[in-house]
Amino acid sequence: MHSLLTVIDALPAMLAGTLVTVSNVFISLAMGLLLGIPLALAQVYGSRPLRAMVGLYVWFFRGVPILVLLFLCYGLFISLGLPAESFAISCLVLGCTSTAYQSQIFRGAIESLPQGQLKAARALGMDDRTGICSIILPQALRLSIPGWANEYSILLKDSAICFVLGTQDIMARTSFAAARTHEHLALYAAAGAVYFVLTLAVLKLLGRLERKVQIPGYTAIGVEPEGMEARS
Amino acid sequence: MTSGIEIVLSVRNICKSFGAKRILTDCSMDVKRGEMKVLIGPSGAGKSTFLHSINCLVPPDSGDILLEGRPLDRSNKKALCAFRMQVGMIFQDFNLFDHLSARENVAIALRKVRGMGRDAAAHRADEELARVGLARQAALYPAQLSGGQKQRVAIARALAMDPKVILLDEPTSALDPELVGEVLSVIRDLAADGMTMIMATHQMDFARALASEILFMEKGRIIERGTPEALLADGSGTRTRDFCTRLLDMGAQAGHD
Numbered sequence: 002m003h004s005l006l007t008v009i010d011a012l013p014a015m016l017a018g019t020l021v022t023v024s025n026v027f028i029s030l031a032m033g034l035l036l037g038i039p040l041a042l043a044q045v046y047g048s049r050p051l052r053a054m055v056g057l058y059v060w061f062f063r064g065v066p067i068l069v070l071l072f073l074c075y076g077l078f079i080s081l082g083l084p085a086e087s088f089a090i091s092c093l094v095l096g097c098t099s100t101a102y103q104s105q106i107f108r109g110a111i112e113s114l115p116q117g118q119l120k121a122a123r124a125l126g127m128d129d130r131t132g133i134c135s136i137i138l139p140q141a142l143r144l145s146i147p148g149w150a151n152e153y154s155i156l157l158k159d160s161a162i163c164f165v166l167g168t169q170d171i172m173a174r175t176s177f178a179a180a181r182t183h184e185h186l187a188l189y190a191a192a193g194a195v196y197f198v199l200t201l202a203v204l205k206l207l208g209r210l211e212r213k214v215q216i217p218g219y220t221a222i223g224v225e226p227e228g229m230e231a232r233s
Numbered sequence: 234m235t236s237g238i239e240i241v242l243s244v245r246n247i248c249k250s251f252g253a254k255r256i257l258t259d260c261s262m263d264v265k266r267g268e269m270k271v272l273i274g275p276s277g278a279g280k281s282t283f284l285h286s287i288n289c290l291v292p293p294d295s296g297d298i299l300l301e302g303r304p305l306d307r308s309n310k311k312a313l314c315a316f317r318m319q320v321g322m323i324f325q326d327f328n329l330f331d332h333l334s335a336r337e338n339v340a341i342a343l344r345k346v347r348g349m350g351r352d353a354a355a356h357r358a359d360e361e362l363a364r365v366g367l368a369r370q371a372a373l374y375p376a377q378l379s380g381g382q383k384q385r386v387a388i389a390r391a392l393a394m395d396p397k398v399i400l401l402d403e404p405t406s407a408l409d410p411e412l413v414g415e416v417l418s419v420i421r422d423l424a425a426d427g428m429t430m431i432m433a434t435h436q437m438d439f440a441r442a443l444a445s446e447i448l449f450m451e452k453g454r455i456i457e458r459g460t461p462e463a464l465l466a467d468g469s470g471t472r473t474r475d476f477c478t479r480l481l482d483m484g485a486q487a488g489h490d
Contacts, residue, residue, distance in 0.1 A: 115326075117326060118330065120290055121328035123290060126319075126342065127314070128314050135345050136332075139332050140331060216376065218374045
C-alpha cells in the first residue's frame with residue numbers, strides 16, 4: 002500500500018519527465034528523418050568521395066556507445082565555451098546517432114527497389130531529381146516504415162541513458178524519487194510501464210500508417226497471389 | 234521536311250564496351266517516319282543494349298544520335314531529358330511504377346515533365362488507356378494487373394508523351410504465351426496509325442508481317458538488313474533466314490511436348 006502511495010506521489014514528476022522524454026525522442030527522430038534521407042540518397046547516388054564521407058559518419062555513430070558520445074559532446078561544449086545544456090546535448094547525440102541508423106534503413110529500402118524504376122523514369126524524360134522524388138522515395142519510404150518503427154522503439158529506450166547528464170526525463174525523475182523513498186521496485190516498475198506504453202502506442206500508430214499507405218495488391222510478403230500473372 | 238521519306242531518327246556508328254568486352258560495334262540506322270524497324274538475332278547479340286544506347290539509358294562510348302536531323306548533345310542533361318521525352322521506351326519487364334495506379338503511371342510524366350495540371354494529365358491518361366483497351370483498369374495498381382495489361386499500360390505511358398519514335402525492347406518476352414497476342418495487337422494498331430518504331434523481338438511472324446526492315450544482329454554488329462521478303466525468302470541463304478528456321482524448328486519441337 003505504501004509503495005502504491007509513493008508511486009502516486011511521484012506520478013506528477015514522472016509525467017513531466019515523460020514530456021521531456023517524448024520531446025527528446027521526437028526531436029531526435031525528426032532530425033534523423035530530415036538528415037537520414039539525404040544521407041541515404043548520397044550513399045546510393047552520390048559520387049565516390051561523398052559516399053565515403055557518409056560511410057565514415059555512419060561508421061562513427063554506429064561504432065561509439067551513446068553513453069560515451071554524451072560525455073564526449075558534453076566535454077566538447079564545455080571546452081568550446083558553449084552552454085552545456087543537457088537537453089540540447091541529449092537531442093544532438095541521439096539525433097546524430099539516429100541519423101546514422103535511419104540513413105541505413107532508407108538506403109536498404111532504396112536499394113531494394115528494382116533498377117528499372119529509375120530507368121523508366123529517365124526514359125520518360127524525368128531528370129534524376131524528379132525521378133527520385135516522384136518514383137523512388139514514395140516507394141522506399143513505404144518500405145522503410147517497419148524499420149523506422151523499430152528505430153523509434155530503440156531510440157525511446159536509448160533515451161533513458163540521457164539522465165546521466167541531468168536531463169529531467171522519466172528515468173531522472175524516477176531515480177530521484179527512488180533515492181528519496183527507497184521504493185525502487187514500485188517506482189522502476191512504473192517507469193518501465195510508461196516506456197512500455199509509449200512504445201506500444203506509437204508502434205500501433207505506425208502500423209496503422211503502414212496499412213494506410215499500402216500499395217493495393219501488395220502485402221507484407223510481396224504480391225497477392227491473385228494479382229500476379231499466372232506462371233506455369 | 235514535307236517529303237514522305239523524312240528521317241525521324243538517325244543513329245550512326247554506335248560503339249559500346251563494358252570493360253574489355255565489346256558489346257556494340259558501329260551500329261547505324263536511319264528510321265523514316267512511320268517505319269517499323271525490327272531487330273532480331275540470338276540472345277547476347279546486343280539488341281537490347283543497342284536500344285538502350287539510342288536513348289542513352291546505356292550511354293554509348295561513341296557515335297551520333299540525331300532526332301529529326303538535330304544531333305543529341307549527351308553531356309547536356311536538359312537536352313538529354315528533352316530528347317528522351319520524344320523517344321518512347323517499352324521494356325521487356327514493363328517497369329511500371331509500382332506505387333501508382335495505371336492512370337497515375339501514365340499521368341505522372343505528363344505532370345512532372347510536361348508540366349500539365351493534375352486534371353488535364355488524368356484526362357489524357359484515360360484517353361491513352363482507352364486506346365490500349367484498358368479504360369476500365371485505370372484505377373488498378375500494377376500488382377493487380379496481368380502481364381499483358383501491364384505492358385499495355387507501359388505503352389499508354391509512352392504514347393502519352395507524344396513520342397516521335399518508340400523503342401520496344403522485346404515487349405512480349407516476359408509474357409505468358411496466351412498474353413502475347415493482346416500486346417502485339419496494340420503494337421499492330423500503332424503501326425497502322427503510322428507510329429515510328431524500333432523493336433527487338435523473337436516474334437518472327439509478327440516481324441515478317443509488319444517490319445519495314447529487318448536488321449539482323451550478331452556479336453554486337455548489324456550483319457544483315459533488308460525487307461522481310463528479301464531476308465526471309467526461301468533459298469535466300471541469309472543468316473536471318475537460317476536463324477528464323479532454327480527458331481521455328483525449336484517452336485515446333487516445343488509444340489510436340
